[in-house]
Amino acid sequence: MAAPYPPKPIRIWVTPPGPNPWKAVFLFEELGLNYELKPFRFDDVKKKPFIDVNPNGRTPAIEDPNTNLTLWESGAIYQYVIEVYDKENRLAYDSFHERHLCNQWLHFQMSGQGPYWGQAGWFQHLHHEKIPSAVERYCNEIRRVLGVIERVLADKPADAQWLVGNKMTFADMAWLPWNFRLSEVMLLSWDEVWEGLPHVRAWHEKMAALPSWQRCIEIRGRLMEAQGLQWNGVPKGIETFTEYEKKIAEGEDTTALQH
Amino acid sequence: MTEAKSDIHLYTDQTANGIKISMLLEELGVPYKVTAIDISKNTQKEPWFLEINPNGRIPALTDTFTDGSPIRLFESGSIMQYLVDRYDTEHKVSYPRGTREYWEVNNWLFWQMGGLGPMQGQANHFARYAPEKIQYAIDRYQNETRRLYRVMETQLSKSTSGYLVGDKCTVADLACWGWVAGSNWAGVSLDDFPHLNAWLDRVLARPGVERGRHVPKKHTALENRHKTEEEMDKEAGKTRAWVQQSMAADAKK
Numbered sequence: 001m002a003a004p005y006p007p008k009p010i011r012i013w014v015t016p017p018g019p020n021p022w023k024a025v026f027l028f029e030e031l032g033l034n035y036e037l038k039p040f041r042f043d044d045v046k047k048k049p050f051i052d053v054n055p056n057g058r059t060p061a062i063e064d065p066n067t068n069l070t071l072w073e074s075g076a077i078y079q080y081v082i083e084v085y086d087k088e089n090r091l092a093y094d095s096f097h098e099r100h101l102c103n104q105w106l107h108f109q110m111s112g113q114g115p116y117w118g119q120a121g122w123f124q125h126l127h128h129e130k131i132p133s134a135v136e137r138y139c140n141e142i143r144r145v146l147g148v149i150e151r152v153l154a155d156k157p158a159d160a161q162w163l164v165g166n167k168m169t170f171a172d173m174a175w176l177p178w179n180f181r182l183s184e185v186m187l188l189s190w191d192e193v194w195e196g197l198p199h200v201r202a203w204h205e206k207m208a209a210l211p212s213w214q215r216c217i218e219i220r221g222r223l224m225e226a227q228g229l230q231w232n233g234v235p236k237g238i239e240t241f242t243e244y245e246k247k248i249a250e251g252e253d254t255t256a257l258q259h
Numbered sequence: 260m261t262e263a264k265s266d267i268h269l270y271t272d273q274t275a276n277g278i279k280i281s282m283l284l285e286e287l288g289v290p291y292k293v294t295a296i297d298i299s300k301n302t303q304k305e306p307w308f309l310e311i312n313p314n315g316r317i318p319a320l321t322d323t324f325t326d327g328s329p330i331r332l333f334e335s336g337s338i339m340q341y342l343v344d345r346y347d348t349e350h351k352v353s354y355p356r357g358t359r360e361y362w363e364v365n366n367w368l369f370w371q372m373g374g375l376g377p378m379q380g381q382a383n384h385f386a387r388y389a390p391e392k393i394q395y396a397i398d399r400y401q402n403e404t405r406r407l408y409r410v411m412e413t414q415l416s417k418s419t420s421g422y423l424v425g426d427k428c429t430v431a432d433l434a435c436w437g438w439v440a441g442s443n444w445a446g447v448s449l450d451d452f453p454h455l456n457a458w459l460d461r462v463l464a465r466p467g468v469e470r471g472r473h474v475p476k477k478h479t480a481l482e483n484r485h486k487t488e489e490e491m492d493k494e495a496g497k498t499r500a501w502v503q504q505s506m507a508a509d510a511k512k
């Protein structure tokens with residue numbers, strides 16, 4: 001077994017339910033980097049000690065003792081990890097052109113996928129009243145964005161079904177964790193989700209089958225279990241997300257409710 | 260280092276995302292050509308534009324690459340990273356690759372791209388453009404925008420330079436500026452954010468920002484500070500029709 005790289009483990013702060021922390025873990029797993037998870041409860045994202053790590057109170061955030069750097073925002077974490085720890089460009093390119101195109105797709109994921117998939121999921125599952133026009137707004141945007149990727153992939157040769165060049169890069173990987181939740185977010189079967197999107201589907205499924213991603217799912221499952229969470233991130237014993245938020249605001253210990 | 264020759268062509272409209280790029284180009288003093296896109300006429304959905312940005316949004320930019328072939332870029336954050344990487348060799352508004360400040364600037368840039376922009380954009384949508392007034396949705400996005408302003412306010416209150424990262428104005432500040440300048444349009448007041456207000460003026464006082472914010476036409480967002488809700492609602496009327504048509508068109512795809 002090779003010596004761990006980097007020498008000291010990079011700490012990743014994760015709250016298990018959401019996709020964004022797993023986006024970071026996916027990259028660490030795929031590169032085989034030395035990391036340690038710091039799982040904590042959603043109840044504590046807007047509290048110390050976490051807000052001293054990320055003043056924005058969102059996961060993921062990383063602390064790298066090798067460089068003495070703390071960083072948050074999954075996109076910034078991606079660029080950092082790739083530049084500092086993917087020296088052989090396994091998941092990136094060193095040519096200027098491709099480097100910027102990868103960053104372009106990463107920015108598109110950050111601004112065009114994450115926020116909108118997130119809003120769709122919120123109105124579909126977590127908000128206590130049904131607002132059909134809001135669900136529809138965000139589901140339409142999801143369809144539009146997936147359509148953009150479909151056209152881009154469809155225009156590329158069969159042996160280069162990746163966003164940039166002819167291999168998987170971090171720019172592709174960034175899209176997986178949220179897309180992995182699409183069936184749930186849109187309340188559709190997978191066949192319905194992928195209707196009219198054959199290239200996106202193949203691209204997605206190739207990544208979802210990677211051992212690195214399978215490990216993420218397995219670890220997530222264990223952490224969800226350990227924290228006593230239901231599929232939607234709400235602790236067992238609590239009915240709705242609204243109720244959960246209320247208990248957090250009132251400073252109630254939501255772990256106690258599980259017994 | 261040989262001086263990089265630029266052949267920059269910016270496709271843009273007068274919006275918070277568009278002026279990020281013109282303000283940056285002016286700060287860098289790099290020459291560029293501009294094509295004004297009228298997003299309300301859906302020029303950004305025409306085939307020639309989709310060749311540059313398959314996502315059909317402004318800003319987009321083309322340049323001649325060092326090897327003589329063209330490069331096309333979209334997403335304002337990525338365009339900003341490209342421009343400083345290639346043209347800010349003196350680090351006027353950026354930090355050298357690999358430094359702590361370099362990564363922190365990136366952190367705030369992504370925070371703007373994945374947080375402030377989309378959330379304030381949703382506040383604009385539900386407060387000004389949506390076909391029906393959904394109070395819950397208006398509150399949700401205005402509250403989130405306010406929370407994000409608070410995060411920025413706290414960061415600025417700890418800053419000795421008055422900018423988000425390190426000792427100077429960087430692309431992180433330029434990326435956020437147009438959005439904060441448009442706070443009133445989103446229905447969020449800056450009254451409780453003294454550091455943010457001071458920062459808004461500090462950035463505005465920069466000659467490059469002043470030139471760049473009026474591309475491709477006059478920047479008027481700051482004038483909304485003196486308008487009433489009713490006046491802004493009335494103005495939104497024109498755009499409302501366009502937004503709703505676009506929504507209907509997208510739904511059919």
Ligand SMILES: N[C@@H](CCC(=O)N[C@@H](CS)C(=O)NCC(=O)O)C(=O)O
Pocket residue numbers: 015017018019020021045046057058059060072073074075110114369370373374
């Ligand atoms: N733009 C951020 C988004 C991070 C994010 O929203 N994380 C969620 C978990 S998936 C979170 O921490 N939510 C806490 C909250 O909403 O209070 C990124 O990509 O890192």
Ligand SMILES: N[C@@H](CCC(=O)N[C@@H](CS)C(=O)NCC(=O)O)C(=O)O
Pocket residue numbers: 111112274275276277298303315316317318333334335336376505
């Ligand atoms: N994340 C993108 C967002 C770009 C964006 O939404 N641009 C708006 C103007 S600010 C646009 O072009 N809208 C036209 C449309 O939606 O058709 C970026 O920062 O470049």
